[in-house]
Amino acid sequence: MIRKLGIVFVLLLVSQVLQAQQATVNENALAATKENTLSMFVGRFGYFLASDSAFKPIYGNGTVFGGELRLGGRRITGWLEGNYRARTGNFSFTKEETKVNVLAIEGGALYRIMSGKIMPYVGAGLGYYMYKETNQPVGEAKKSNIGFCVVGGASMRVLKILALDCRIKYSTCSMQPADYKVNIGGLTFGLGLGLGF
Amino acid sequence: MYKHKHHGSVRFSFLALSGFVAALVCLSPALARGQIVVGTINSPAATKWISMALYQTGGKLFIADNTNAQILVYDANSLGYLNTISLSSFLPSRPQTMAVHDGTGTLYVAVSTGMATSDSTIVIINAATNSIVDTITNIGWDVALGIDESRARLYTLGYISFAGQTLTAIDCTTNGIVGSLNITSLMGLGLLVRSTDTWLNPLTGELVIGNLHYDKFVVVNGPAMTGELISATDSRGWTCAWNPQENKIYIATADWNGYFIYDRDTKTSTTTSCINDADRLSYSQATNRIYTGAEVNGKATVIEGATDACQNVYVAPGLSVVGFITATHHAYFVDPSSIKVLDENTLTVVDTISNCNPSAYGGTDSQVIVNQAKGWVFIRSYWSSPSEGSCVRVIEDAVTKYSLTIEAGEGGTTSPSPGTYTYNPESQVQVTAVPDSNCEFVKWTGDISSTQNPVTVTMDSDKTVKANFRPKPKLTIQSSQYGTTNPSPGDYYYATGAQVQVTAVPDTNCEFVNWTGSISSAQNPVTVTVDADKTIKANFRVKPKLTIQAGTGGTTNPSPGDYYYATGAQVQVSAIPDTYSIFISWSGSSTGSANPVSLTMDSDKSISAYFRYIYAPIATGRKVLNRTFSQAEYINILSWRTATANEGLDITKYRIYTMSGDTPTLLVELAGDKIEYYHRKAGQASIQYAIRAVTSSGREGAPALVTVQ
Numbered sequence: 001m002i003r004k005l006g007i008v009f010v011l012l013l014v015s016q017v018l019q020a021q022q023a024t025v026n027e028n029a030l031a032a033t034k035e036n037t038l039s040m041f042v043g044r045f046g047y048f049l050a051s052d053s054a055f056k057p058i059y060g061n062g063t064v065f066g067g068e069l070r071l072g073g074r075r076i077t078g079w080l081e082g083n084y085r086a087r088t089g090n091f092s093f094t095k096e097e098t099k100v101n102v103l104a105i106e107g108g109a110l111y112r113i114m115s116g117k118i119m120p121y122v123g124a125g126l127g128y129y130m131y132k133e134t135n136q137p138v139g140e141a142k143k144s145n146i147g148f149c150v151v152g153g154a155s156m157r158v159l160k161i162l163a164l165d166c167r168i169k170y171s172t173c174s175m176q177p178a179d180y181k182v183n184i185g186g187l188t189f190g191l192g193l194g195l196g197f
Numbered sequence: 198m199y200k201h202k203h204h205g206s207v208r209f210s211f212l213a214l215s216g217f218v219a220a221l222v223c224l225s226p227a228l229a230r231g232q233i234v235v236g237t238i239n240s241p242a243a244t245k246w247i248s249m250a251l252y253q254t255g256g257k258l259f260i261a262d263n264t265n266a267q268i269l270v271y272d273a274n275s276l277g278y279l280n281t282i283s284l285s286s287f288l289p290s291r292p293q294t295m296a297v298h299d300g301t302g303t304l305y306v307a308v309s310t311g312m313a314t315s316d317s318t319i320v321i322i323n324a325a326t327n328s329i330v331d332t333i334t335n336i337g338w339d340v341a342l343g344i345d346e347s348r349a350r351l352y353t354l355g356y357i358s359f360a361g362q363t364l365t366a367i368d369c370t371t372n373g374i375v376g377s378l379n380i381t382s383l384m385g386l387g388l389l390v391r392s393t394d395t396w397l398n399p400l401t402g403e404l405v406i407g408n409l410h411y412d413k414f415v416v417v418n419g420p421a422m423t424g425e426l427i428s429a430t431d432s433r434g435w436t437c438a439w440n441p442q443e444n445k446i447y448i449a450t451a452d453w454n455g456y457f458i459y460d461r462d463t464k465t466s467t468t469t470s471c472i473n474d475a476d477r478l479s480y481s482q483a484t485n486r487i488y489t490g491a492e493v494n495g496k497a498t499v500i501e502g503a504t505d506a507c508q509n510v511y512v513a514p515g516l517s518v519v520g521f522i523t524a525t526h527h528a529y530f531v532d533p534s535s536i537k538v539l540d541e542n543t544l545t546v547v548d549t550i551s552n553c554n555p556s557a558y559g560g561t562d563s564q565v566i567v568n569q570a571k572g573w574v575f576i577r578s579y580w581s582s583p584s585e586g587s588c589v590r591v592i593e594d595a596v597t598k599y600s601l602t603i604e605a606g607e608g609g610t611t612s613p614s615p616g617t618y619t620y621n622p623e624s625q626v627q628v629t630a631v632p633d634s635n636c637e638f639v640k641w642t643g644d645i646s647s648t649q650n651p652v653t654v655t656m657d658s659d660k661t662v663k664a665n666f667r668p669k670p671k672l673t674i675q676s677s678q679y680g681t682t683n684p685s686p687g688d689y690y691y692a693t694g695a696q697v698q699v700t701a702v703p704d705t706n707c708e709f710v711n712w713t714g715s716i717s718s719a720q721n722p723v724t725v726t727v728d729a730d731k732t733i734k735a736n737f738r739v740k741p742k743l744t745i746q747a748g749t750g751g752t753t754n755p756s757p758g759d760y761y762y763a764t765g766a767q768v769q770v771s772a773i774p775d776t777y778s779i780f781i782s783w784s785g786s787s788t789g790s791a792n793p794v795s796l797t798m799d800s801d802k803s804i805s806a807y808f809r810y811i812y813a814p815i816a817t818g819r820k821v822l823n824r825t826f827s828q829a830e831y832i833n834i835l836s837w838r839t840a841t842a843n844e845g846l847d848i849t850k851y852r853i854y855t856m857s858g859d860t861p862t863l864l865v866e867l868a869g870d871k872i873e874y875y876h877r878k879a880g881q882a883s884i885q886y887a888i889r890a891v892t893s894s895g896r897e898g899a900p901a902l903v904t905v906q
């Protein structure tokens with residue numbers, strides 16, 4: 001249900017961004033074309049805060065790595081991202097070691113506000129999340145599912161083709177790989193370095 | 198060797214019951230060289246005695262008077278006249294041949310009118326009462342009668358006509374015809390002949406019937422009345438005879454060139470090399486020989502039954518009929534005028550006796566009957582002239598007997614009992630020495646020196662034998678307390694030198710020690726040679742006792758109790774702990790913890806087995822959740838500590854079982870220093886566990902049952 005509502009939200013967001021883009025394109029189109037790099041590859045590093053309360057006691061919060069490709073127009077652009085996070089934790093009683101890996105492929109649309117060197121943006125999209133938990137005492141739990149995500153952030157051009165990017169992403173994806181139904185999404189604070197082309 | 202007796206001549210006559218003079222009996226003068234004429238029975242003139250028969254068991258001599266159609270009955274021992282049996286009712290048939298079944302006491306008389314007629318009748322007479330009891334008619338002209346006593350069969354061979362000579366079998370118990378066989382059809386047309394006395398083999402029941410004109414003869418299986426035609430070269434002959442001992446058939450060949458011999462067992466034939474002019478084959482059982490008469494040239498042929506070797510022996514011309522006295526090995530050659538006695542051992546004529554009418558010659562018939570038991574020879578003759586009479590001469594040919602005196606010394610007797618007995622020469626007499634109780638035979642003395650018992654005495658002279666006895670040596674058997682013997686203690690008498698086995702038999706829980714007295718031995722049983730009076734004693738004692746005890750928590754094998762073993766016996770005792778218990782050690786005559794333990798029973802001993810109970814550990818359990826982000830397991834945590842009562846026991850392991858009802862399944866085996874166990878992935882369900890301490894010897898203790906929910 002949450003995933004369906006997320007998808008509806010993303011579609012509404014995209015339609016609003018497209019309308020806004022249509023209204024402002026005439027005003028700023030020329031200036032923006034001259035000053036911003038609109039397609040770029042962004043390398044990312046972030047810090048992940050899990051949504052599911054059961055995650056943190058076992059694995060805690062942690063880093064996430066990924067890469068993003070932005071393609072498209074000036075205010076409205078497409079976005080495709082892959083990220084990976086891995087954590088080592090302990091069983092709740094025996095404190096034996098257990099490991100978790102999440103690989104996510106996410107994509108969607110961004111709406112950018114053309115405001116000079118700093119260019120805020122918001123966006124939404126869908127993601128495909130692959131989950132695997134392994135440990136010696138119990139074994140391996142493995143599952144994949146589709147979730148959705150929303151992002152918000154800002155890019156700042158520091159050189160002609162180089163930009164800094166910071167953003168917040170919220171993702172959600174529920175599944176039951178083994179004994180418990182879990183949400184492997186969460187809030188990610190990320191920094192990125194973009195290379196325009 | 199032979200008695201030489203001389204008798205005066207006595208002649209007397211008697212009047213037959215039928216009203217005419219039947220016979221004259223005279224006692225003749227003594228003869229030289231061992232044979233005496235004990236009497237002669239003479240007929241009136243113009244009387245033909247055509248045959249005679251001896252009823253040996255009843256002591257009667259029957260004479261067939263063909264002329265007067267009657268049977269004369271004489272005492273066969275005294276030659277006195279007894280009776281006349283008239284057969285006039287059968288005229289014109291007259292008596293011909295006769296035969297006696299000694300076992301049933303029956304006289305069979307063939308009556309007929311003569312050759313080539315078919316009106317023959319067999320008259321059956323009770324030989325004891327001299328009365329006619331039955332007749333069998335119309336069986337042809339009977340030329341021969343033969344009796345197989347062991348099979349109760351009478352055989353008649355007669356002419357119904359020249360086209361059909363028939364052999365008839367009559368059951369001597371029912372006097373009924375039980376079979377007939379047409380010999381002519383079986384053989385083909387021809388003149389059939391037979392031997393007078395020996396055409397029946399009494400051992401096999403077979404009969405032989407020859408053929409004068411063709412090389413063939415018939416062997417009849419008497420009991421089955423089936424005939425077998427045998428064709429063989431030179432088997433054409435005048436008379437036939439059996440050698441029952443060799444199962445051979447002899448035929449005097451018709452061309453006088455020798456004698457045909459047929460081995461009935463091998464079914465092969467041969468002919469002798471001896472050529473003679475005679476018929477009348479006769480079998481001598483004493484020498485297993487076949488003899489012929491000495492018809493023309495005075496020579497008789499003697500054929501050895503075993504080898505078929507033959508030789509011609511001169512007797513005298515004209516002697517045809519042969520009879521034998523087996524005890525003296527004498528063969529009698531007879532014709533109406535003279536009698537020659539041939540010694541079968543030397544094959545020489547040892548005596549000549551005149552027949553009862555030497556003036557006649559060529560009597561158409563002579564007949565010899567021998568009473569072997571009495572040693573008498575009956576010789577019947579009749580004259581050829583119808584105006585003359587007939588006679589029967591009786592000769593005694595008995596032998597001198599020797600005396601055997603049997604004596605018995607002190608301590609026994611003999612069998613036959615001591616006394617004097619007489620036996621025939623060359624008799625083999627068995628004498629048995631019979632010792633009294635506790636005495637034994639020693640040896641024979643006298644004319645025999647021997648230790649054999651019984652002993653066989655050959656009676657070749659008067660003899661004396663004595664059986665000598667002596668007391669047997671005594672064996673005295675004794676026993677001490679705690680036992681007995683087998684044979685039981687007492688005095689026993691055995692033959693000198695006897696090997697006697699004596700067994701010492703101890704009482705319960707006692708044992709044999711040794712023998713003392715005349716022997717010194719520890720063997721059991723012991724064999725004593727009783728060559729003199731001896732005394733032996735069996736000594737016994739009580740066996741060493743082993744007392745076995747067991748403490749709480751176990752038992753032993755053998756079970757606790759008192760046991761007795763032979764001195765020096767090696768006894769193994771095992772300690773067997775109960776469930777949840779452990780054997781610790783032995784005490785008493787044996788110490789240590791070896792299990793089983795061996796004891797040498799050289800004296801009374803006692804041992805006790807000590808056991809300890811292995812108590813359950815004191816244990817608890819709880820269930821905990823062990824999870825990751827997406828996975829979870831339940832762990833049943835078992836904790837325990839050793840029971841203080843187990844102190845001192847070497848607990849080296851703990852075994853944890855899961856219980857399914859009362860059935861444990863081993864879950865894990867842990868070292869003895871462990872006090873906790875995590876049962877991983879135990880699930881949420883309740884599980885009952887059994888925790889057991891295990892000693893270094895592998896003994897499991899009592900279980901601690903813990904249920905984790």
